[in-house]
Amino acid sequence: MSKEDYPEDILNSLEDYNIDIRDFLPGHGGGAKLLLDFNRIKGIEQYEGIILRGKEIPNGIVADVIIKEGTKIDEPVHLCFGVNKETGVQEIFPRIIAEDNTDVKVQAHCSFPNANGLIHKMYGHFYIGKNCNFTYTETHYHGENSGALVAPVGYMYVGENSIFENVFNLTKGTPGKVKIMLDIYAMENSVIRSNVKAFGKNKNDSVRIRDAIYLEGQNASSVLKMKAAAKDGGEVLMYGITEGNAPYCNGHVECSEIVLGKGSICRARPFIRATDPTSSVSHEASLGRFPQKWLDEIMAKGLTEEEATEILIEAMLGEE
Amino acid sequence: MLLEVKNLTIPTFDQKCVIVNDVSFDVREGSIHAIIGPNGSGKSTLAYSIMGLSNYKPFQGKIYFDGIDITDMSITERSKMGITLAWQEPARIEGLSVKKYVSLGIKDKSNLGEKVTEALEIVNLPSKKYVNRYIDNSLSGGERKRIELAAVVAMKPRLIILDEPDSGLDVIITEDFMNIFNKIKKLNMTILLITHREEIGMVADYGTLIWHGDVLITDLFPYVMLRYCKKAGLKEFCKRTLYKEGKPCFPEDYIDRIFNEEEPFE
Numbered sequence: 251m252s253k254e255d256y257p258e259d260i261l262n263s264l265e266d267y268n269i270d271i272r273d274f275l276p277g278h279g280g281g282a283k284l285l286l287d288f289n290r291i292k293g294i295e296q297y298e299g300i301i302l303r304g305k306e307i308p309n310g311i312v313a314d315v316i317i318k319e320g321t322k323i324d325e326p327v328h329l330c331f332g333v334n335k336e337t338g339v340q341e342i343f344p345r346i347i348a349e350d351n352t353d354v355k356v357q358a359h360c361s362f363p364n365a366n367g368l369i370h371k372m373y374g375h376f377y378i379g380k381n382c383n384f385t386y387t388e389t390h391y392h393g394e395n396s397g398a399l400v401a402p403v404g405y406m407y408v409g410e411n412s413i414f415e416n417v418f419n420l421t422k423g424t425p426g427k428v429k430i431m432l433d434i435y436a437m438e439n440s441v442i443r444s445n446v447k448a449f450g451k452n453k454n455d456s457v458r459i460r461d462a463i464y465l466e467g468q469n470a471s472s473v474l475k476m477k478a479a480a481k482d483g484g485e486v487l488m489y490g491i492t493e494g495n496a497p498y499c500n501g502h503v504e505c506s507e508i509v510l511g512k513g514s515i516c517r518a519r520p521f522i523r524a525t526d527p528t529s530s531v532s533h534e535a536s537l538g539r540f541p542q543k544w545l546d547e548i549m550a551k552g553l554t555e556e557e558a559t560e561i562l563i564e565a566m567l568g569e570e
Numbered sequence: 571m572l573l574e575v576k577n578l579t580i581p582t583f584d585q586k587c588v589i590v591n592d593v594s595f596d597v598r599e600g601s602i603h604a605i606i607g608p609n610g611s612g613k614s615t616l617a618y619s620i621m622g623l624s625n626y627k628p629f630q631g632k633i634y635f636d637g638i639d640i641t642d643m644s645i646t647e648r649s650k651m652g653i654t655l656a657w658q659e660p661a662r663i664e665g666l667s668v669k670k671y672v673s674l675g676i677k678d679k680s681n682l683g684e685k686v687t688e689a690l691e692i693v694n695l696p697s698k699k700y701v702n703r704y705i706d707n708s709l710s711g712g713e714r715k716r717i718e719l720a721a722v723v724a725m726k727p728r729l730i731i732l733d734e735p736d737s738g739l740d741v742i743i744t745e746d747f748m749n750i751f752n753k754i755k756k757l758n759m760t761i762l763l764i765t766h767r768e769e770i771g772m773v774a775d776y777g778t779l780i781w782h783g784d785v786l787i788t789d790l791f792p793y794v795m796l797r798y799c800k801k802a803g804l805k806e807f808c809k810r811t812l813y814k815e816g817k818p819c820f821p822e823d824y825i826d827r828i829f830n831e832e833e834p835f836e
């Protein structure tokens with residue numbers, strides 16, 4: 251697929267994340283790929299060990315990603331959900347199955363650079379088998395007009411002895427109205443790491459994220475980190491939920507949110523529950539401004555308080 | 571004088587009592603000046619006040635840097651003039667890379683990579699191994715403190731305040747630390763060194779002894795140490811440890827005499 255076949259403004263839109271979508275077009279770079287232009291499947295590239303299927307439906311698509319047993323691939327599977335229109339409805343139904351003993355990464359890029367009333371909804375189902383190492387990264391860009399309404403819902407089942415890493419980034423541009431709900435079920439000996447980052451930048455930005463991890467298998471463990479900043483009237487609300495429902499499982503929830511400027515609101519609700527006496531679940535939350543000592547340490551290197559805050563936000567919300 | 575502290579009195583944050591009481595001393599440009607004193611005597615408080623931290627505003631007194639009154643200046647203004655501080659327990663910050671951190675205070679950002687490498691090498695950390703790591707909990711205590719030192723040295727400041735750079739480090743590291751100090755000294759930076767370890771203090775040219783918030787003496791470092799030992803009743807320790815370049819600083823009978831005299835310095 252040539253670069254002219256895909257809207258220029260979507261191709262460039264993840265620059266601030268240091269991602270160039272051109273590198274992920276079918277025919278460019280390795281790995282399996284599925285590319286949408288609004289509700290049309292624009293390109294698809296298969297890769298050994300992976301089955302990719304897309305079906306167009308009236309307001310969107312159903313996408314199936316099946317990773318066959320034993321498949322281990324370095325190049326990520328790339329899903330691009332791009333819309334360069336201002337308005338419209340895009341509904342995505344991804345069904346992702348990683349069979350046993352697989353090691354893959356899936357990267358989804360959700361880019362709506364001109365959104366102004368655009369609605370994007372996603373209903374994702376993930377099934378991760380046994381002994382897998384699965385990473386799912388979702389990077390969002392909703393333009394600069396706070397004009398998107400984005401509501402993804404995900405159910406994720408993580409099988410025995412598997413490692414599941416979930417990464418969600420919405421730190422560049424203006425989010426608009428965002429409501430995310432994620433349920434992750436962790437089976438025996440599985441390890442879950444979930445990292446969520448969001449930045450609300452004005453009074454039209456409202457981000458609500460509810461990320462829940464249920465530790466259902468013995469020895470399952472999880473770390474859920476939610477980091478957010480809100481400035482100039484933006485609002486971010488994060489619910490970090492972890493339940494320890496099995497023997498010797500171990501979960502931790504961490505919410506850190508920074509509030510800048512009048513009218514901005516950050517709220518964090520870590521919600522933890524233990525129903526097994528041998529389980530252990532903990533949480534920590536910090537809201538407001540950065541610790542004075544952090545600011546002092548940076549200011550002692552010749553920076554102003556504003557510059558120091560900017561550096562700390564970048565560190566908090568940047569790529570790791 | 572590079573730094574002049576005049577009659578400085580620093581209250582607690584709640585203004586209820588005084589931590590540092592009417593303290594005065596001078597620091598010469600190009601010297602290593604040690605501040606010693608027991609736990610809780612006010613050393614860190616003094617350091618924070620010289621740096622200009624908002625919770626450590628003096629209640630009275632003046633601080634001059636290179637002849638300029640900086641008493642009312644902010645921490646940013648002071649650091650821009652060339653004063654900086656390496657904290658006793660530097661913060662761990664997730665997502666902030668060593669490279670970014672060390673480069674914070676470098677004004678001319680050209681050849682940044684090389685400058686960061688240089689700074690890390692001064693503190694004996696191999697750059698390749700560290701530049702892409704983060705100043706988070708994954709660093710050991712010693713590594714974090716060295717990176718702090720690298721970050722302040724990279725600024726090329728005129729005055730570095732080091733608050734117990736040796737705390738939490740292995741005794742075996744001492745040798746390594748001396749080597750780092752000597753490298754820093756060659757860069758024409760003045761060091762205000764807060765320490766508990768007399769062997770580290772021995773790199774200092776001058777010293778100030780602070781005792782429950784009061785300055786008891788400012789002098790050549792061995793004399794300050796002698797006074798400290800006397801105050802603490804440590805005659806044998808004094809004879810054993812007050813050595814410079816392999817030679818005892820004072821003849822034993824001199825130490826005996828000092829210890830027998832009644833408050834010889836007051």
Ligand SMILES: Nc1ncnc2c1ncn2[C@@H]1O[C@H](COP(=O)(O)OP(=O)(O)OP(=O)(O)O)[C@@H](O)[C@H]1O
Pocket residue numbers: 582583584587589607608609610611612613614615616
């Ligand atoms: N709000 C307060 N109320 C009462 N005392 C206080 C308050 N804040 C600090 N102090 C006291 O001030 C003293 C000076 O502390 P400082 O940290 O400067 O000592 P230090 O010499 O650096 O000690 P160390 O060698 O242990 O690092 C301490 O005894 C401390 O308990």
Ligand SMILES: [Mg+2]
Pocket residue numbers: 613614615658733
């Ligand atoms: Mg101290």
